[in-house]
Amino acid sequence: MAAHRKPRQRSLGGGTARTAATIALAGAATATGFDGTGHAEPPLSPAQVKAKVDKLYQEAETATQKYDGAKEQAQEAQKRLNALRDEAARRTDRLNSAREALGSSAAAQYRDGGLDPAVRLLLSSDPGQYLDNAAFAERVDDRQAAAVTRVRDQLREIERLRGAARIELASLTSRQAELRRQKRTITEKLGEARQLLSQLTQGQRAGAPADGGAGRASRSAGRDPVGAVSAATATAEAPDARAAAAVAYAYGKLGSPYVWGATGPDAFDCSGLVQAAYRSAGISLPRTTYSQIGAGRRVPRSELLPGDLVFFYSGISHVGIYVGHGQMIHAPNPSAPVRLAPVDEMPFAGATRVV
Template sequence: MDRLYREAEVATEKYDGAKEQADRAARRLNALRDEAARRTDRLDSAREALGSAAAAQYRGGGIDPSVQLLLSSDPGRYLDNAAFAERVDSRQAAAVARVRAQLREIERLRGAARVELASLTSKQAELRRQKRTVTEKLSEARRLLSRLTGSQRAELTGAAGAGRTSRSAGRGVLGAVSASEAAAEAPDGRAAAAVAYAYGKLGSPYVWGATGPDAFDCSGLVQAAYHSAGVSLPRTTYAQIGAGRRVPRSALLPGDLVFFYSGVSHVGIYVGNGQMIHAPNPSAPVRLAPIDEMPFAGATRVV
């Protein structure tokens, strides 16, 4: 079951990352389409103005300018009008150049939109692949869980109840640090606020892909905790480990992010005394746990 949950969590982090990228691609695609639509409206207006000017020229043309000068009853006025017409022609040439530039820009935007659409389609396919992987791993884990005896299931989930009790029990179960003690030892107010948020979510269910407020996966809990403190963190464990200053295990303080496994596929929030709060897996809710229960991969202090 541990192996299946780890494999599901790896796929969950990949799913979370693909979803984040797909959401960004969708926003960029919509923005490109909106901008192309606005420029197309402006282009249509410019074309209409050029068409009107061309029609007026056609109606007023047909006689050679030198003949018009000879036949004019007021040659001076004719010459003034001709100079004005040349200026109009110059402005029209500039208008035509602007229309051509608008056409090129619209085509560029449409090309960029096609690229974003291809990217979005690729990310959506990746989402479907990772979702299938997560679903298969969790289904297999549930089948294993259903074959456990009642006492085995109690042993598996017993630490979760201990985590919930520790919210008000101070240094009771597992030698856990209380919420107030952890906040007091945090390096700054943001870390203290994130720790307080995490304590407030003890007992919340694990749901893969969830970022709260009522359910979480491991990186979703970390992101939500720091969001409550006004800090924007990336969505996945792979990105979160680079979102601050790396600190050695010996220098951990409450609020530090602690990462596990060689692929950095799990994360928790350190709260002191060798303990963290994390969202373990679907068989156990958000809980307090010792950081040495999993292979330690590194730690980051959010700055």
């Protein structure tokens, strides 16, 4: 007969205790919002949204300048690669012609080379003529040896060109990868900015700006600031005809949309506008803000004249064209077109006078 045993009471040790603790912690988390559902993040105020948007626009501008630089370098690498390939093709054509000439000469020598030269002299009906021909043949052999040397040199040069082309191709591939990376960064930053702005009403978007320059640009988009400088005044005060022409071009583009990577004539990013303005004046400027700041003579803020390039942020990621009286024309960001704006709406980093 089986013994009757009193069932054991299970302690709260081991798995049961752990389960109970887990349930308790889960309840506590729900009560205190640890799981993200108990207490939702408070909504951002319009000023906070604009501050984040300003930061995103600045980050996108920085990525845009890197994109522009990589694009310029990729275009230069492509030009060098094409030039190397063209030169290699021309030299290959010349090499093939030289090879054909050598082949014809070798075949002729093979056909005529069956008899010893001394026997040919004995059998010749005109020994004198034969000796003349023999001397000519030696000179031909010398020329043939020189032709062989030229062929070898051409082969070495073609191989050098092909090696240089491989290096340029690797550089181009690297630049194209950089373009894709920066494009993704720009797209992500601008997408996040649009999503944040969608949280605001139209009235809030036009309200008081955050501390960043982009907020002010968005508020004033399409409207001249108080005391705006006229095109006639700005061009008259420019230090030379080229600066005046660049300023006039910038005035003519007021209201044009901002498009990252664009250099006109209908849309621009910040450095694209500057480049296009001076191109219209017959001056070629580099593509990016990082290079443009070194494209002329540095001038202090107190000595700015219309046509000077004004740069902003510690990373030199934004540029405008000074038009006098504390104002500039620039392409701010996707929320605002090309516009007049105060120079002091962004952290000033330096200025250059194009010479």
